[in-house]
Amino acid sequence: MNDHREDEDYLLNGEERPETRADGEKLLDELGIFGVARRRFFEQGLAGGLGVFALQLLAKEKALAAVETAPDAVFAENAGLENAVRVSLKINGAAQSVEIDSRTALVDLLRENLGLTGTKKGCDQGQCGACTVIVDGRRVLSCLTLAARCEGKTVTTVEGLAKGDELHPVQAAFIKHDGFQCGYCTPGQICSAVALLDEAKNGEASAATKNLRATARDLKLSDEEIRERMSGNVCRCGAYPGIVAAIREVQAGRETAQYWQFATEEEIAAAMSAGEEERDAAV
């Protein structure tokens, strides 16, 4: 079945070769697919050109998924690391114990070793904030954090903010207020904003704070304060007005109107016909 010419043959002629069927049966056994789903695969999968190749991909995917839940199985292979460091930490509520090269930055541990690709690598030198995560309640840059220094720490990434299907209020507000365009800086922006809420609650100051000698808790932040406190997160699309609006809403705990709406079907139809009229006029 690894002979691609035979697979091509099958795709061209549409005839199912006996060995393909046998290979399929074997893979379906391994994947634990039985009954109706199994019948459907042979009826629709093979006939529809999905084929054994797709089934192999599915098997690989499943094998990877199994590995993710037991990282030790993978890291046992890393015994030959030159400067291996074992780190035990909690990520999004789950205890992890990993063996890493001492050079590994937290952003790489998250993305490469643990598959948590929500955290983004931007500049990789502490200038853009895309890699912001929350460690022990504080927002930090995961690109400048050596993973080896995270022993015993609690890490929250963008993947750990929602409760099941319920988004974190900051996540929901970013959607509502259009706080992103391309989305690359967004996980960092959101983690940063979530930590910012706690900082304001604790009465922490910023460069925009007017009176440093007067301390108070539960600060209500002005737009100027929000902008200053978010200055470590750069957005190249320039979605700043939406980001500030989102944070302002959550911080103030007061719902504000969304400034954009999806077009209704009538509006879309009107716009389309207007376009057609214009084209006709041009002709």
Added chain:
Amino acid sequence: MRPFKFTKAKDEADAVRLVSANRDAQYIAGGTNIVDLMKEDVRRPNELIDISGLKLTRIKTIPSGLSIGALATNTDTANHPLVRQQFPLLSQAILAGASAQIRNMATNGGNLMQQVRCWYFYDVAVACNRREPGSGCSALGGLNRRYAIFGWSESCVAVNPSDMAVALAALDAVVNVTETSGTTGYGIPITEFHKLPGDAPHRDKALEPGELITSIELPRNNFAANSYYLKVGERTSYSFALVSVAAALELAGGRIKQARVALGGVANKPWRAYDAEKMLVGKTPSREAFEAAAAEEMKKAQPLEHNEYKVELGRRAITLALLRAFKGAAE
């Protein structure tokens, strides 16, 4: 990044012993500077001694004033009620630097130890006396718009990037360090902690190899009500200072009893404006008095090819910072 051994220090003595035992070892605290420098291949330690677990984070009142742990983060220091109350100038300067994320990671000791942000220092393909002693200074005849106007030498024209250190200089802070024996310590006045480049810019800190900063002491003063940190950069936030000024006044009977002025972004160390201070003492606070003091200090400036603007900018920034300090804008 080149491979390195990662070693955790158990306590101060252990840290000092570990770093002294390996001449290619370096301390790592917050990591915001050393990790970056290692990624860029500017620094190449073969071992990092992690001191983040040491108990050097306390901020407490001492007979002479306030003691700030070397490993307290910049955020915790700027927000500590005692610092905000008694030394708002320090809080203001710390908060003017970097971003919330970096201040959360960076420690006070690390802030003092940070390297220049000279792009020639960072570019391993070009000459830099600081990176490779004797190789030459690429900034001297290069793009030196952001560089020094005071105290530079032919061997280095870079500036110290710290905001915190500028306030510490104005506040006459003392940096306490542990000697390499690991048992005794001594204090270095902040104004002597960073050294002008001379012919050895690669040795720009007063620390001997292996010595460890343990705390920073702030002597009690009467500046809290009339101090201000003014930072002028290319952006309002999250950029290094082109010029910054830490200004503090003690007023008595309508006159200036004591004045402190320190500048950032103009030299390879926080630049205490002693001449300006001398001009201010005994004067009645006024814009004219502040302008005269500022002009006196900037007379000695020696701009490079591209940074003459810093002389006028410095004059205005000193005046404005003193005006705001007088008005008590830090309050």
